[in-house]
Amino acid sequence: MDEHKKMPKTLYGMKPNEILGALGLEKTFQGKQVYKWLVRGVSSFEEMTDLPKPLRFRLGEAMPRLASSEVVDEQTDSSGATKLAIQLIDGAVVECVLLTDKEDRKTACLSSQVGCAMGCTFCRTGTMGLVRNLQAFEIIEQFVHLRRIAPDTTHIVFMGMGEPMANFAEVIQAINYLHDPAGFDIGLRRITISTCGLIPGILQLAEINLPVKLAVSLVTADNAQRTELMPVNKAYPLEELKSALLHYQHVVGKRFTLEYVMLHNYNTGLQSARKLAAFIRGLDVIVNLIPWNPAAELDWETPDGKEIAAFTRELDLLGVPYTRRFSRGRGVNGACGQLAVPKNVCDSNL
Numbered sequence: 165m166d167e168h169k170k171m172p173k174t175l176y177g178m179k180p181n182e183i184l185g186a187l188g189l190e191k192t193f194q195g196k197q198v199y200k201w202l203v204r205g206v207s208s209f210e211e212m213t214d215l216p217k218p219l220r221f222r223l224g225e226a227m228p229r230l231a232s233s234e235v236v237d238e239q240t241d242s243s244g245a246t247k248l249a250i251q252l253i254d255g256a257v258v259e260c261v262l263l264t265d266k267e268d269r270k271t272a273c274l275s276s277q278v279g280c281a282m283g284c285t286f287c288r289t290g291t292m293g294l295v296r297n298l299q300a301f302e303i304i305e306q307f308v309h310l311r312r313i314a315p316d317t318t319h320i321v322f323m324g325m326g327e328p329m330a331n332f333a334e335v336i337q338a339i340n341y342l343h344d345p346a347g348f349d350i351g352l353r354r355i356t357i358s359t360c361g362l363i364p365g366i367l368q369l370a371e372i373n374l375p376v377k378l379a380v381s382l383v384t385a386d387n388a389q390r391t392e393l394m395p396v397n398k399a400y401p402l403e404e405l406k407s408a409l410l411h412y413q414h415v416v417g418k419r420f421t422l423e424y425v426m427l428h429n430y431n432t433g434l435q436s437a438r439k440l441a442a443f444i445r446g447l448d449v450i451v452n453l454i455p456w457n458p459a460a461e462l463d464w465e466t467p468d469g470k471e472i473a474a475f476t477r478e479l480d481l482l483g484v485p486y487t488r489r490f491s492r493g494r495g496v497n498g499a500c501g502q503l504a505v506p507k508n509v510c511d512s513n514l
């Protein structure tokens with residue numbers, strides 16, 4: 165190894181041959197060895213026991229940390245959800261969450277941006293504005309940190325901070341890395357990209373025909389309401405969104421999800437149910453009902469059980485296929501729409 169070689173800021177996101185070059189390793193197979201250890205979740209060269217000891221020592225001296233980011237806070241609530249605050253190389257902080265469902269399936273909820281420019285009025289992240297896009301390695305490292313807590317994590321959802329379609333190239337790069345069968349080997353069908361309805365991203369996803377799952381935050385099928393709730397609807401109103409979804413469905417041929425955040429006395433009436441039924445006509449979808457997760461700085465309210473039951477009864481009558489998401493992570497502000505880092509933390513070192 166060249167002693168004076170400049171070391172990379174992270175090894176995550178690199179293929180074995182890139183690791184080989186970045187570390188200046190002499191033997192070709194050592195790139196693969198290091199890659200395998202990264203996937204096993206080690207945090208130092210010292211733990212890579214099949215590398216010669218002097219090499220481990222030299223690498224460890226030159227690069228004490230394998231990742232560019234570090235966990236600065238960890239909180240777990242009674243539902244078993246764990247939220248991590250991760251400090252990035254420039255001091256910005258991003259959050260991600262590990263969720264465990266009834267079947268004990270572990271899902272990593274990852275962020276694609278620090279903050280978000282989309283400004284959805286029911287979402288805490290939306291109050292932060294956009295700080296910056298994440299690079300692919302910063303997305304991957306969130307998964308790495310979460311997987312240290314739960315090595316049996318099998319699923320990924322891009323439902324953390326940010327709009328993944330607004331950072332499309334880096335998100336896709338991270339997905340391809342995490343999917344590598346010789347690496348983390350996360351099946352593409354176990355990865356979900358969630359968007360607020362950025363049509364160019366939906367069309368791009370159709371174009372590359374990557375068989376990940378798509379989720380679209382609909383929230384309401386009424387244009388005026390949706391514009392009020394989600395500024396994205398001004399640029400991409402419901403008719404255009406539906407055309408894009410029909411195209412996506414035609415190309416990809418897979419069922420997708422419409423997320424419906426339920427807001428007390430706003431989008432839970434019978435009219436809302438009927439508009440939803442009309443919107444999904446011709447689409448092969450399942451509607452995911454998410455009673456709003458409270459956020460102190462926002463004025464919305466969570467619908468009560470009776471209100472939810474009346475809405476779902478109407479959906480049953482109208483033949484709308486739906487599921488109810490039971491909110492996990494509320495206890496650590498880690499449920500859907502609750503992630504946010506105080507802006508002064510994000511801006512601190514930029």
Ligand code: SF4
Nearest residue numbers: 280282284287290326
């Ligand atoms: S719901 Fe998603 S797209 Fe909308 S502001 Fe929140 S993070 Fe951004």
